[in-house]
Amino acid sequence: MDIPQLRYxxxxxxxFVVTAEVLSFTAAARKLHISQPSISTALAELEASFDVQLFIRHHASGLSLTTAGRDMLGLARNLLKNAEELQASARELDGGMSGTIALGCLASLAPPLMPMLISRFLSDFPGVQFDTHEAHQDDLLRGLHDGTLDLALTYSLDLEDDIAFMPLATLPPYAILPERHPLAGTSSVALADLLDEPYVQLDLPHSREYFMALFDPLGRRPVPAFRSAQPEVVRGLVANGLGYSILNFPLKSTRTTDGADFVMRPFRDEVTATTLGIAQSRSMKPRQIIKRFAEFCEAHVHALRQIPSSSGDA
Incomplete structure (x- = not known):
């Protein structure tokens, strides 16, 4: 078998990856602890070997990536990660699995989900490291496309064809109500009962439209009395009697950080559930450590399939 001669x-x-991230030869040199001419020369040689321009050099304002440079960036990141896995695999001959997982997580999911999964995974594979990123859906998808992220824990909302999605749990929406709300004494609630009540909106891209669309069969949508992009603030506003809200991730506690309480109630209506899962770029071949973590998540997220009960327990 002939082994091709690599020209890079x-x-x-x-x-190239570091320079593309900071878009400055000077900043890249500082980050890599080498001289600026060394980087300039190495990248010029790389462009010559590929016969393609990766950067546009701006005399007064640094660098910008060409279209080819943007396309190459994800591939370069993936190749470097594969090289890291090769080295990690060699180490594993005498020890456990190792390497770094660039893990993204939807910002609203991160507090109740990501620490638990990482902690349990590290108890089995202490040699692994995590580079975590909490972001909104659009930023997570961008990170998967450009290779910044290996995988992302998120919902199956507005995914593109080049994103592979492995479902982990189906999560129906439910209402959260102040503890003293008249509907708090019922075992379930109807959307029609909430339509004219003060609505505390979880104001996140994709999420706000999903929750609002639940009311479309009624012919109109609620008008938010309060908005917040922070789930804990939403829960706090509800617990302090300022309205109701709708969530879909099961919670272990119905007490907010200020000591107030709320209750969780399922809907009597037929409502569209969301699907929690793992998103990955189809163009990036997952390393063995990424496959292992995805399998681990699939095995450990089964408990989230529970619907909040009338007692308020998730």
Missing amino acids: SLRQLRY
């Missing part, structure tokens, strides 16, 4: 090095690819 992993060192050049690393210089």
